Amino acid sequence: MIEIDGSYGEGGGQILRTALFLSLLTQKPFRAFNIRKGRAKPGLKPQHLHIIKALLELTDSRVEGAREGSLSIKFYPGPIHGGRLRVDIGTAGSIPLFLQTLLPVSLFAERDVDLTIRGGTDVSGSMTADYFAHVLLPHVKHLARKAELHAIRRGFYPRGGGEMRLFVRPRLGSLLAGERTAENILKLNQPFLLDERGELREIL
Template sequence: MWGRLLDRATMLTIDGSYGEGGGQILRTALALSAVLDRPVLIEKIRAGRRNPGLQAQHLAGVKALAEITRAEVEGATVGSTSLRFVPARIAHGAYRWDVGTAGAISLVLQAILVPLAFAPAASHIAITGGTHVPWSPPFPYVEQVLLPTLQGMGLRVSLRLGRWGFYPKGGGMVEGTIEASTLRPVTLTRRGSLTEIVGLSAVAGVPTDIAERQRQRALARLSSLGVPCRIETSAVQASSPGTVLFLLIRCEGGRAGFSSLGARGKPAERVSDEACDEVFVYLEQEGVADPYLADQLLLPMALASGSSSMTTTRVTEHLLTNRWVVEQFLPGRVRVEGGVGQPGRVTVEGAGR
């Protein structure tokens, strides 16, 4: 059973502590391993973090990709700092995964969306966990920023928010369908003028006036931009109380999204200020892709048929680390111009898988 696992002649070794050394290395490496049919050994996983090694949230992504690819896996346990992953083939199917409590559903989606596009037929997914939790894109960002961009690259995917899930209990659900797709290159280099801002201020298990306070603060701050600004309010059901403000920025040549989550003792006005501050920083810089989108587009760009390019308002350590991972599988295909913390330009020569 483990013969292929021990064949290091074809196995690519990845240093999981490189760069920012987080879970993104794991997700990108395993997704590329799946699509390119390249066994991979990831060592020193999250070595520099306070809780090094695989955590439950990371394991959910590992197990999901292992199921999709019928992979042989060694080291898939909590706390493991080494993981061997040998994919067989990408299979379509009906998949259900539980990230556990408030583990981020969006991070599992980052790992599985592109690989499932290379399956021979459509797959149906249902993932439970956190939909609006810290340190990960909330579902509105996935739905309104990431998905439209991927769909523009040819990815045939639809997702639906079935249940909301805030920290700490989670309990949210996202369902969707990913069809067999061919990825096309994309050019996101000219932002153009700001056309409108739309948003959502939502609460669960707390007074609904908090949603209105978040909304009013954001409208007051964004009014200086001189474009239509519409923010809806919503009171939703969830296992844990929570609040969120999400703002979608629409420009002539692209879109971006920014959000902030509430917390005990955190005023509604501060929630709004955090999201609005990011909007103003984005608009003050040149670039189309916000820092979060730039990071997430490297994988599909690397697997598209042809040359892709994008400008981003801020080059991050995440982006540079992700570039390094892609280049371990596909050398010489990614170029990033611009220093960390500065606007930049990314060019990717896709492998055409």
């Protein structure tokens, strides 16, 4: 089992979020410890638990130790089947960071993924809804047959109350974990090439 030290670098939640989707794409289990050790209040927060619960709903995975404040979990990935899900984080927890974890997984689902998430759309310390919509999603949406994002309502700290919907019709779900090589993915998709800086044309 892969061991991941959550105190590495800034010791924030991004280590766990990245580990979760990479575990599902590679189908390799992991144990994370010292989760968010670099934060004033270490351990899992409600938004991290909602991410884990959503992944369990969309896949046949299982987890050990997932509770609020926990510093360690074990995650055992399973097949990604997809589905429809509505999640209310219950706080101003970042919706874009939530979707950042679910988007790569959705691209490899066996069927459509339809996510509606309530929480914070523009929260300090995380990417904004506009960054997700206009920077991140355009760079990966060609990996899906269809990928749409709708910002239904804005939500800010500390109240939250924002809502976003992500719909993905995947095209990579037929690739088994052992087939998810760069070569095979490129056979299905045109690569994203950035070989010159270009000019600034518009600021949204």
